[in-house]
Amino acid sequence: MLLVCVAAAIFALISPRASRLRFAAGLRDTVLMPLVLLEGRASAARSAILSRDSVLLARGRALTDMLSMRAVAEENATLRRLLGLSARLQDGFVPAELLPIRVGEEFTLGLTVGAEAGVQRFLPVVTADGLLGMVDRVDRRSSTAITWAHPDFRVSAMSVDETAFGIVQPHLGAGAERWLLELRGVPFRAKLDTGTLIVSSGLGATYPRGIPLGTVVGELNTPEKWARTYLVRPAVLAEATGPVLILMPARARRGVSGVWTSVAAADSAARAAAIAGDSLARDAALSELAARRAVLDSLATDSVVMDSTVRVRVPPDTNRWRR
Numbered sequence: 001m002l003l004v005c006v007a008a009a010i011f012a013l014i015s016p017r018a019s020r021l022r023f024a025a026g027l028r029d030t031v032l033m034p035l036v037l038l039e040g041r042a043s044a045a046r047s048a049i050l051s052r053d054s055v056l057l058a059r060g061r062a063l064t065d066m067l068s069m070r071a072v073a074e075e076n077a078t079l080r081r082l083l084g085l086s087a088r089l090q091d092g093f094v095p096a097e098l099l100p101i102r103v104g105e106e107f108t109l110g111l112t113v114g115a116e117a118g119v120q121r122f123l124p125v126v127t128a129d130g131l132l133g134m135v136d137r138v139d140r141r142s143s144t145a146i147t148w149a150h151p152d153f154r155v156s157a158m159s160v161d162e163t164a165f166g167i168v169q170p171h172l173g174a175g176a177e178r179w180l181l182e183l184r185g186v187p188f189r190a191k192l193d194t195g196t197l198i199v200s201s202g203l204g205a206t207y208p209r210g211i212p213l214g215t216v217v218g219e220l221n222t223p224e225k226w227a228r229t230y231l232v233r234p235a236v237l238a239e240a241t242g243p244v245l246i247l248m249p250a251r252a253r254r255g256v257s258g259v260w261t262s263v264a265a266a267d268s269a270a271r272a273a274a275i276a277g278d279s280l281a282r283d284a285a286l287s288e289l290a291a292r293r294a295v296l297d298s299l300a301t302d303s304v305v306m307d308s309t310v311r312v313r314v315p316p317d318t319n320r321w322r323r
Contacts, residue, residue: 078242081128085245088259092251094119096244099142107150109133113246114141122206124247130212130235130260131155131200132244148181148213148234156203157183157213164190165201168213171231181214181232188226192216198232199260208252212260 012020028036086093094117099110113119115138123135125145133147146153149170157168166186171177183198196216202209214232222229247256 075242078128082243082245085126085128085259089245089247089251089256092248092254093245094248096125096143096246098241098244105144107147108136109145109147109241109244111135111143111145111244111246112141114139114143116141118248119143119246120249123249124207124211124252125244126211126247127236127241127244129237130214131207132236132241134206135246148236149179155207155213156201157198158201159190159192160197160199164192166227166230168198168232179234180217181234182220183216183230183232184227186228186230188228190228192219192228192230194218202255206252208247208254208256210255210257210260 012023015023082095086095094113096111096113099112101108101110109125109132111119111125119135119138121135121138125132125134131148133145133150133153135143136146137144148168151170151172153170155168156165158165164183164186166183168181168183171180171182173180183192186192194216198213198216200207200209200211200213212235214234217231217233220229220231
């Protein structure tokens with residue numbers, strides 16, 4: 001085989017160019033045909049893979065840009081709402097950023113402020129949506145807070161209309177239900193509907209009255225027959241947590257009445273105004289329709305045929321003609 005290859009190489013070198021080209025073409029069409037086809041398929045596969053990689057890279061960059069823009073928009077919305085809360089509070093709070101969660105400390109948050117900023121234990125940690133938790137440990141320049149999902153979390157609560165009182169604590173269920181709350185110890189005569197807002201009652205020395213805790217999801221069946229237990233959806237969701245405010249003792253003693261409920265009242269007023277506007281617009285449309293119908297009826301009774309073109313005369317007081 002080696003001698004044959006050497007002889008073919010010598011023949012290719014000494015033969016004329018036309019003969020070499022015909023010989024090479026014959027080899028490609030016969031002996032080397034499988035290799036040529038394999039090379040073509042490999043080249044096509046490589047081009048497809050490279051183009052697919054380019055498409056995936058472009059889609060990845062577009063998705064990354066979209067997610068980053070969405071994250072920035074959500075962060076801006078959170079900051080605007082927190083600024084609105086701080087404007088309503090005016091004073092008596094300390095803003096704080098969140099630190100990475102330490103290993104082994106589930107349902108806790110690290111805060112960037114500590115004793116130097118006046119932070120103490122048992123101070124409420126709030127967001128624009130409501131109560132997030134309570135300061136548990138304080139260092140010089142940082143602190144740790146437990147969230148509403150912590151097993152030790154408890155707060156005296158009531159319905160927003162003050163018809164039912166109880167204790168809010170984490171719902172120690174399985175799966176997604178672990179991220180819910182329970183309102184326990186509600187008197188049996190107090191019936192709460194789904195969607196009822198639950199706020200802190202102010203009983204005790206930790207949480208001032210009126211901080212939103214969540215909304216009622218439904219009633220739980222418990223062995224206790226003298227009291228009701230309700231499942232509550234938290235007002236502050238874990239994935240939506242950003243910068244927070246820590247209420248100082250002086251502010252907690254003065255209370256926070258109207259700070260969160262004013263927003264709910266404004267939303268209710270806006271919805272009521274929209275409904276009233278829709279009602280007025282509907283009444284106006286019905287009145288206009290009735291007036292037009294009366295005019296058409298009047299025109300029909302006073303119609304006069306003039307020629308092949310139908311002419312309808314309006315009552316004499318208008319002294320006009322219409323087709």
